[in-house]
Amino acid sequence: MARSIYLAGPEVFLPDAAAIGAEKRRICAQYGFTGLFPLDNGLDPQPGKSLSAAIFTANMKMLAGADFILANLTPFRGISADVGTVVELGAAYAMGKPVFGYSNVRGTLVERVAALPAFLPLSDGADGRRYAADGLAVEDFGLVDNLMIAEALHCSGTGILVPDDDVVDKERDLGTFERCVRAIAAA
Amino acid sequence: MARSIYLAGPEVFLPDAAAIGAEKRRICAQYGFTGLFPLDNGLDPQPGKSLSAAIFTANMKMLAGADFILANLTPFRGISADVGTVVELGAAYAMGKPVFGYSNVRGTLVERVAALPAFLPLSDGADGRRYAADGLAVEDFGLVDNLMIAEALHCSGTGILVPDDDVVDKERDLGTFERCVRAIAAA
Numbered sequence: 001m002a003r004s005i006y007l008a009g010p011e012v013f014l015p016d017a018a019a020i021g022a023e024k025r026r027i028c029a030q031y032g033f034t035g036l037f038p039l040d041n042g043l044d045p046q047p048g049k050s051l052s053a054a055i056f057t058a059n060m061k062m063l064a065g066a067d068f069i070l071a072n073l074t075p076f077r078g079i080s081a082d083v084g085t086v087v088e089l090g091a092a093y094a095m096g097k098p099v100f101g102y103s104n105v106r107g108t109l110v111e112r113v114a115a116l117p118a119f120l121p122l123s124d125g126a127d128g129r130r131y132a133a134d135g136l137a138v139e140d141f142g143l144v145d146n147l148m149i150a151e152a153l154h155c156s157g158t159g160i161l162v163p164d165d166d167v168v169d170k171e172r173d174l175g176t177f178e179r180c181v182r183a184i185a186a187a
Numbered sequence: 188m189a190r191s192i193y194l195a196g197p198e199v200f201l202p203d204a205a206a207i208g209a210e211k212r213r214i215c216a217q218y219g220f221t222g223l224f225p226l227d228n229g230l231d232p233q234p235g236k237s238l239s240a241a242i243f244t245a246n247m248k249m250l251a252g253a254d255f256i257l258a259n260l261t262p263f264r265g266i267s268a269d270v271g272t273v274v275e276l277g278a279a280y281a282m283g284k285p286v287f288g289y290s291n292v293r294g295t296l297v298e299r300v301a302a303l304p305a306f307l308p309l310s311d312g313a314d315g316r317r318y319a320a321d322g323l324a325v326e327d328f329g330l331v332d333n334l335m336i337a338e339a340l341h342c343s344g345t346g347i348l349v350p351d352d353d354v355v356d357k358e359r360d361l362g363t364f365e366r367c368v369r370a371i372a373a374a
Contacts, residue, residue: 090274093277134264136200151239151244152274
């Protein structure tokens with residue numbers, strides 16, 4: 001049976017989510033994998049149970065059955081990845097599944113913070129850390145996102161892959177996604 | 188031996204992180220728990236291993252040894268919780284640990300999105316979902332944060348606790364934190 005990859009990411013929030021999911025599955029199949037896209041899980045809402053609980057349960061069940069997770073970590077409405085995707089990434093790591101991921105936005109977390117006027121000026125704290133204007137330290141490890149995300153991936157042998165050049169449609173570009181699928185095939 | 192609670196949250200980014208950690212541990216002890224605060228893990232960087240990898244490994248080890256996780260889910264530099272905290276929440280859920288959490292910011296995710304000019308206007312999509320100006324749907328389940336976070340907590344019997352009234356210092360207020368510790372003691 002083909003090994004399967006859980007396709008985590010904020011695509012579920014796009015109006016054309018189903019089409020993107022189909023395209024991601026097609027690319028997975030090209031490399032011999034079954035892609036599991038969250039929208040495809042059969043929702044079976046129990047009486048007295050909310051739709052959100054049914055989605056959570058279905059996603060976690062689909063994830064538990066996958067061999068790998070491939071997370072789209074493109075920043076979502078802010079400086080970091082979509083938190084729903086990140087819950088799944090943490091769960092997959094704890095389940096012992098190899099964690100792969102990409103972001104369609106190049107650059108590091110600290111560069112994104114430093115580009116937002118609301119967080120400026122950055123200053124040096126007495127503890128040797130850099131602080132943003134909100135009074136909170138900025139992680140400065142040269143990583144694409146928070147270290148707990150990036151290092152969960154490093155345990156699988158890769159970091160967060162990013163495109164070589166800026167992409168036109170960061171919500172839909174699948175070039176770096178395909179590089180991840182190739183990395184999984186080579187793993 | 189006292190049961191232990193892993194104290195996940197963005198306090199590690201505060202200049203007075205150690206003091207807040209000590210106060211959280213004191214509150215835990217008051218209810219008979221050992222509080223495990225990420226800054227307290229002994230870092231043992233291996234030769235050739237980065238500091239970020241050492242922090243990740245130490246946090247995950249501390250989490251694996253805990254009986255519960257209590258996550259500070261106060262929005263961090265945006266509309267949702269700190270992603271580092273969320274990785275730990277997902278991992279704890281997958282490890283089968285009861286997940287508790289709070290936010291010092293009242294209101295729902297959709298209310299926070301609707302309060303930010305960058306995401307306005309919201310509009311109704313053909314698929315029945317509400318969309319923000321960024322072209323992505325806004326989760327509208329009446330939950331305090333993304334459903335994958337909120338439902339991981341519901342599995343433990345609570346939702347994300349929030350204060351009854353606005354707090355003065357959302358980074359440091361521990362009133363709702365203490366309510367969570369009481370909820371764990373009662374669980």
